[in-house]
Amino acid sequence: MTVRRTTNQGLSFLDVTTPLCTASLCLQGAHLTSWKPAGHEECLFLSPNAAFVPGKAIRGGIPVCWPWFGPREGAPSHGIARTSEWRLHHQEMDKCGNVLLSLAFYPEDESYPAAILRLTLGRTLAMRLETTARTQPCKLTEAFHNYFAVGNLTKCRVHGLEDIPFREEAAQPMKHGERPLTPLGCLDRVYNFPSCSGKTMLEDLMLNRAITVERNHASSVIVWNPGQQGAKNMADLGAESWNKFLCIETGNAEPRSISLAPGQTHTLYQKISVRHMEEACSPR
């Protein structure tokens, strides 16, 4: 069911193999680097230039951005969780054959909140991130930073973002197809939804598949690709990879931060499913 392996550089992984899926998870960051449901190609993009070294975030898969999303002066981008070791505290197989994993991260500095991540790995992938404030109140921003593998970025459409206001973070925003969003290159958009639950669907005309992301307790969807020049400037990515992925992230980003009093818990949730295009139907 799960096999533990440690790389020469000292990172520990759990490899999952069941009739329903294969998957790999790095204990640094509780970072899923692969999920391939039976009958489908790999769903997650992993950069061929990703660094697998302790203390460095892995480029690709599903990094957990926590307890903040985005840059912060004098502190790591996207929080401390993705470069910290998590503890596997439970694993089992449910009666449907899904592997259930739960991992915990209690930062030594107790002014930070604590996190528990529960994953259900099967034909679908569900992730539940529970944050509990400890000694201090907490202003939480967070995201499941999903890197989805695509045939070609420019042959993809994203449904479920129509009419939703967004903030463009890209320095030089370019024109994309809209309604549905058809990215043509660099984009970095933070969509602010009026409600905290919903669905987004990534239609991939080249791979002939649709990936649906359902979310709950999440008011932000972040859509990111650095474009060719941006990818070239990132040592762990590279120009040739720019159109091989699209990040569609589930979270709560500014201005949708979550305020927690000590002892209070917030749960971020997403469920990812994939279908061959003929079976897919629009989320709306």
Ligand SMILES: O=P(O)(O)OC[C@H]1O[C@@H](O)[C@H](O)[C@@H](O)[C@@H]1O
């Ligand atoms: O290089 P990092 O820290 O993994 O971040 C990658 C990207 O992550 C996205 O979520 C952000 O919206 C982008 O602004 C950022 O560039």
